[in-house]
Amino acid sequence: MALPVAITTEDKINMLMREGINKNADWSEAAHYDIRKPNFVIIHHTAQNSIQQTIRTFQLDHTKVSAHYVIGKDGRVVQMLNDYLRSWHAGRSKWGNVTDLNSVSLGIELDNNGKEPFPDVQINALLVLLDTLKTKYQIPFTNFLGHADVAPARKNDPSVFFPWKRLAEQGFGVWYDDSNLMSPPTNFNxxxxxxxxxxxxxxxxxxxxxxxxxxxxxxxxxxxxxxxxxxxxxxxxxxx
Ligand SMILES: [Zn+2]
Structure with missing residues (x-):
């Protein structure tokens, strides 16, 4: 019996790229292109008990979930997929008219069980990573979101412990001006x-x-x- 042949990342990408060629059209390759860039960042908590458990989850065949980055409670940042690949982190999702967030976003998982605060060292590591990604891919500040924002009926991460205000102050996401909370007009929908x-x-x-x-x-x-x-x-x- 032949041993299974290990598939390299390059083989897998080439295989996937072939699916993008339309057999019903003629082919005449253009000379100018690069690779599509991520335009959103989706933040998650893992709802698991350790970063090792999460890394294993994203490597097991049957789980069908992944993320580009996992950040440990100690601030360790582990990249698990190339930024240019489509990770399976957002699932069925929608934001504005964007209906496939996986295709346009980077997924970042924070090691957190969903019932505990996020240590400062972990948030600091996240902020450094976000800064790098925002600059590198010119991601608009409004496009830093939580999983629950884009899948509100299915997901609740990151939890109430996640410091969205602090992120917004650093230029990732939005926050309100609490010194100016006017009542909306009666016709406000x-x-x-x-x-x-x-x-x-x-x-x-x-x-x-x-x-x-x-x-x-x-x-x-x-x-x-x-x-x-x-x-x-x-x-x-x-x-x-
Ligand atoms: Zn999530």
Whole structure:
């Protein structure tokens, strides 16, 4: 019996590239191109108990999940896929009119079980990595998102412990101006505002909970209170 032949990364990429050639069209190769760049970053918590467990999960055949980077609690950054490859981290997802986030994003997993704070050393390592990626690929600051932002009905990561305000202060993502929380006008349509920010509002309750987990933190109920509406209006006015 023949031993299985190990497939190299190069073989695998060549195999995948062939799927991009349309057999029903003539072929005449153009001379000018490069490789498509990531335009979003999606942040996750692993919901696992160690970085070793996560690395193993992303290498096992049956799991069908991966990420470009995993960051340990000690700030160790492990890259698991080339930035130019399509990792399987976002799954079924939507942000604005983008319906396949995996195709346009980098996935970063933080080793965290979802019920604990993120150590400073881990967040500092994340900020350094984000800075590198933002500069290298010219990723717009509004395109640094959480998994729950792009899959609100399925996902809740990163948890309420994740410091989105600190990230926004460093130029990754958005935050509201808490010194100027005006009441919205009576005709303010909060569903439209959530949609314009990017949320998939087809499951409105899920979108509201995702919004509140990120910006309100202390209350993640599915009702928008007067205060929540002020925050939403402020974000909407500020960025969109
Ligand atoms: Zn996730």
């Amino acid at each position: 909060y569903v439209d505002a959530l949609r314009i920010i990017g949320y998939d509002v087809s499951n409105l309750n899920a979108a509201i909970v995702a919004f509140k987990r990120k910006f309100i933190i202390t209350d993640v109920s599915k009702e928008l209170t007067d205060y929540d509406r002020r925050v939403l209006y402020n974000l909407y006015r500020r960025y969109f």
